[in-house]
Amino acid sequence: MNLELLPNEIFLDIFDYFDGTDLLRAFYGLNSHLNYLLYKQFRWYRFKFRSVSKRNFDMICQQYFPFITDRVISLHLFNSDDTPEQLNLFSSYIPSFSQFTHLQLLELFNIDSYKRLLKVLNECRHLNNLTHLKLHSCSFGNDQVDFQSIVNHIWSLPKLTNCYFGITVKNQRRFCVPTIISSSLECITLFLSELTMNQINRLFEYTPRLKRLLKCDLARINDNYKASSLPKLIHLDISFYSDDVSKLILFLQNIPNLRHLNIDIFTKLIDGHQWEQIIRNYLPKLKTFKLKLKPMV
Structure with missing residues (x-):
């Protein structure tokens, strides 16, 4: 079959599967028709x-x-x-x-x-x-x-x-x-960034549409931490370094619409029954929960 007889729409669909570099190297210069599609239609x-x-x-x-x-x-x-x-x-x-x-x-x-x-x-x-x-x-x-x-x-x-x-x-x-x-x-990944819980509250004040907060390190707990409701947040991925687990629990209690929670804990164990109660009582919409317990380096 002669490729030149294919409809333009099929070529354009094929082009969409290629990275730009591979696409131009593979098709540009083969004939004037393909050149036109690449420069004018795609x-x-x-x-x-x-x-x-x-x-x-x-x-x-x-x-x-x-x-x-x-x-x-x-x-x-x-x-x-x-x-x-x-x-x-x-x-x-x-x-x-x-x-x-x-x-x-x-x-x-x-x-x-x-x-x-x-x-x-x-x-x-x-x-x-x-x-x-x-x-x-x-x-x-x-x-x-x-x-x-x-x-x-x-x-x-x-x-x-x-x-x-x-x-x-x-x-x-x-x-x-x-x-x-x-x-x-709506989605922020803070790779290699440390925040306090109060900073997270302020972050939401300046990012009112934020739904996903990923790869965030909670390394310092403020004694004056004031819990704030975060109803927009549906996906949270954090590492928690403090041994003050009560603050973490208080923080999670104020995320009522959370659907996905990934958490790495560098602290003493919260037992399974405690996690079950947190999820049942405060995270009714949670669909996925991933917990890793890691030793402090």
Whole structure:
């Protein structure tokens, strides 16, 4: 069967299964008809540049991106041993992320420049379709880093619903509660970030639509902790380091609509009967419960 006789719709469906790099390498240049479909008809390019060769990366950025930036919906960039300086190289070809006007997901790995991160976040403000932002293994050693500014920049993104926050400053596992309200954020992953329970209460004040709080470390318990109802929260994934289990129980009692609970406890055992009573009395909608007991290092 001659592939050129296939309807355009079938080609476009096939294209949707490919990562952008593989798609362009496989189909572009075979004939003018496919070139037309790739440049004019196909709407949803996804690029994950993990382990891509520099030659292919250069080719995509130089030859193809000038024609398709408005049709890229997800972009993943990596600074790694396999792809060193990929972010810097990308910036030399594409001056601003704001060119990707339909970008929905941006995932960045190993940013080590505070100024670069702020530049990216400023550009993201112009991306009215951006709903997912993932910042992995971003580490800064400068004391002058304004952590609050980073958080506020993220919370100011107008359509953002999901954020993976993997940022450390001088290897400190901390998180600054935002001082501006996000009316869109619904899911936050705070990888390597420590919060107190009172900070979680304030986090919900500034993130009123928050439904999922993941990978959060509760490392310090305030004596003045005041329980606050969190009716929006349906998925909680936390590590609990304190030996004051009563505060944890009080915290869980105020999440009446929780459906999924994952918890790592680095403290004395809460026996099974106690967990049963907590779930029966305070977590009536819970569907999944995963508990890990870990020794303190």
